[in-house]
Amino acid sequence: MASYAKPRFWAGLAIVCAAALACSGLGRAEEQAPAVIGSFPVASAARLAGDTQLTRFVLDLDKPIQFRAFALPDPDRVVIDIPEVNFRLPTGTGANGRGLIKAFRYGLVMPGASRIVMDLAGPARIANSSMLQGANGQPPRLVLELEQVDRATFMQAVSPDAHPENHQAANAVADAGPTVAVPETVPATKPATSDSRPVVVIDPGHGGVDNGTQSGDEAEKSLVLAFALTLRNRLEQDGKYRVVMTRADDTFIPLNDRVKIARSQSAALFVSIHADALPKHEGDAQGATIYTVSDKATDAEAAQLAETENRADAIGGVDLSDEPTDVADILIDLAQRETRTFSNRFARLLMNEMKTVTRMHKHPLKSAGFRVLKAPDVPSVLVELGYVSNKGDLAHLVSESWRERTAAAMAEAIDAFLAKREANAAPAD
Ligand code: ZN
Numbered sequence: 001m002a003s004y005a006k007p008r009f010w011a012g013l014a015i016v017c018a019a020a021l022a023c024s025g026l027g028r029a030e031e032q033a034p035a036v037i038g039s040f041p042v043a044s045a046a047r048l049a050g051d052t053q054l055t056r057f058v059l060d061l062d063k064p065i066q067f068r069a070f071a072l073p074d075p076d077r078v079v080i081d082i083p084e085v086n087f088r089l090p091t092g093t094g095a096n097g098r099g100l101i102k103a104f105r106y107g108l109v110m111p112g113a114s115r116i117v118m119d120l121a122g123p124a125r126i127a128n129s130s131m132l133q134g135a136n137g138q139p140p141r142l143v144l145e146l147e148q149v150d151r152a153t154f155m156q157a158v159s160p161d162a163h164p165e166n167h168q169a170a171n172a173v174a175d176a177g178p179t180v181a182v183p184e185t186v187p188a189t190k191p192a193t194s195d196s197r198p199v200v201v202i203d204p205g206h207g208g209v210d211n212g213t214q215s216g217d218e219a220e221k222s223l224v225l226a227f228a229l230t231l232r233n234r235l236e237q238d239g240k241y242r243v244v245m246t247r248a249d250d251t252f253i254p255l256n257d258r259v260k261i262a263r264s265q266s267a268a269l270f271v272s273i274h275a276d277a278l279p280k281h282e283g284d285a286q287g288a289t290i291y292t293v294s295d296k297a298t299d300a301e302a303a304q305l306a307e308t309e310n311r312a313d314a315i316g317g318v319d320l321s322d323e324p325t326d327v328a329d330i331l332i333d334l335a336q337r338e339t340r341t342f343s344n345r346f347a348r349l350l351m352n353e354m355k356t357v358t359r360m361h362k363h364p365l366k367s368a369g370f371r372v373l374k375a376p377d378v379p380s381v382l383v384e385l386g387y388v389s390n391k392g393d394l395a396h397l398v399s400e401s402w403r404e405r406t407a408a409a410m411a412e413a414i415d416a417f418l419a420k421r422e423a424n425a426a427p428a429d
Contacts, residue, residue: 040086041065044139046106048098052148054127055099057118059142061085064131069144071158076120078146085114100124100146110244110261120146123154198268198418200241201261203372204228205274205382208252210315213277213308215388221250223397224273227385230400231273231407238411241268241418254313255371262378268418269346270380271410272372275397276305277389286390287361288406290350291382292343293374294367305384306368313371342379346417350381353413357405358386358396379417383410 045060068081078101087106094104097119104118127147134140149157204225206212212220228245235243244265246258262270278285297303351364361384373380385406386393396402 040084042086042088043106044088046089046093046104048101050145051099052121053099054148055101055124055146057101057104057144057146059116060139061142062139064133064140065142067129067131067142069126069129071120071124071126071154073155073158076123076154078118078120078124078126078144080116080118080142080144082114082116082142084108084112087114097121100148110265118146123149123151125149125154125157195242197240197242198422199244199265200235200414200418201244201246201265201267201270201378202228202232202235203246203258203262203270203272205272205309205372206252206312207247207250210252210312212312213275213388215277215394218388218394218398220275220277220388223275223388224385225250227397227403227407228273230403231271231410234404234407234411235414238415240415255310256313258372259375259378262375262380267375267378268421269414270373270375270378271414272370272380272382274309274382274384275393276384276387278387280389284390285361285387286393287359287364288354288386289361289364289366289384290347290354291370291373291384292340292347292365292367293370293380294340295369297368298366299363302366302368306370309382310369310371336376339375339377339379342421343373343381346379346413347381349416350383350410350413353409353416354406357409358402359392 042062043059044062047058049056049058065082065085069078071078089106094106097103100121102119102121104116106116107114109115124146126144128143128145130143132138132141132143204221204227206219206221206224208221210221212224214220225247229248232243232245232248235241244261244267246261247253258272259270261267276285276289291302291306297306347365351360354360355364370382373382386396388394388397396406
């Protein structure tokens with residue numbers, strides 16, 4: 001791994017990882033390119049039938065779609081990954097369960113990919129799954145049948161080896177019986193695209209039930225979203241990159257899912273946007289700080305901040321035991337070391353650009369154990385734009401012209417970083 005060109009191994013790894021996607025972050029991300037809005041399949045109704053032995057889920061569509069279904073434990077769920085679908089379901093759909101399904105949620109997980117998540121009332125396996133063509137006045141339907149099983153059987157079915165992404169294992173499962181549907185399709189979490197531009201993932205911190213830090217009426221989640229959208233628009237204007245937002249509205253996204261979005265998109269860069277606050281008794285602090293990941297925090301304040309930011313999942317009710325451990329640690333370690341070098345390089349470029357347009361913290365480059373920066377193969381930084389507890393910083397954060405200026409400086413740094421990366425990337429082996 002002398003060059004930064006990703007070996008095939010890492011591409012495979014990203015796909016395996018996508019199988020373990022935790023799904024509690026589903027929201028109402030309604031961001032769609034207006035030009036293509038009409039071309040997405042439309043889901044018009046969803047219903048449940050059956051009992052605790054056998055429960056059937058039916059989704060009515062206006063055209064057949066490809067899908068991929070699999071189960072996840074702790075909490076027990078069944079997930080259906082589908083291409084981007086325009087959900088026009090009546091309000092309250094999925095709130096009430098039936099049989100083996102306690103409730104279900106649905107939504108866009110990223111451009112090009114939607115997902116349905118069912119919370120299970122008990123261990124179940126996917127006994128049948130099919131896409132029925134429309135006939136006899138019935139619309140095309142996605143049908144999934146869940147069958148009650150004991151916990152041991154359930155756990156066996158959800159072991160990493162049984163994930164449909166692992167082709168051999170998936171075939172083995174298919175041979176043993178109609179357990180898991182393995183449609184011939186690109187995994188939905190990585191939308192098929194002919195767009196070869198580098199992907200920049202912008203990650204506005206917090207969202208939904210998690211406000212982040214707060215000063216008077218100003219919640220961190222809203223301030224950082226406003227900034228992130230400015231940065232997105234800026235980058236899209238230039239057109240050099242494909243920009244993916246981990247959230248583009250007030251939605252809660254678990255930390256792990258943010259990392260997974262970056263990995264599943266094979267992102268060239270991940271930029272998390274936050275704003276800090278200092279408790280009154282700790283005096284005043286001001287200016288922007290750029291963080292990279294490290295097992296050892298640079299100082300006590302950095303360690304404390306990482307701890308606070310990592311608490312987001314607990315606030316959103318995400319079970320931390322859900323962490324996938326699907327990659328050998330030593331391999332993560334190797335890639336991580338290389339990736340950290342790139343992250344540090346970008347952090348320095350970013351500081352040099354940002355300091356020309358805004359004030360920086362007296363120690364502007366720091367590191368600590370931020371969970372959101374832990375993708376082993378995506379250079380990642382977390383920017384604390386300033387302190388909402390500081391009057392001057394807060395005035396910046398709510399100012400549109402400051403946002404424009406600072407986003408432009410960030411775009412410069414992203415250009416410098418990715419221009420060099422592209423130039424250095426050797427052809428794939
Ligand atoms: Zn934050």
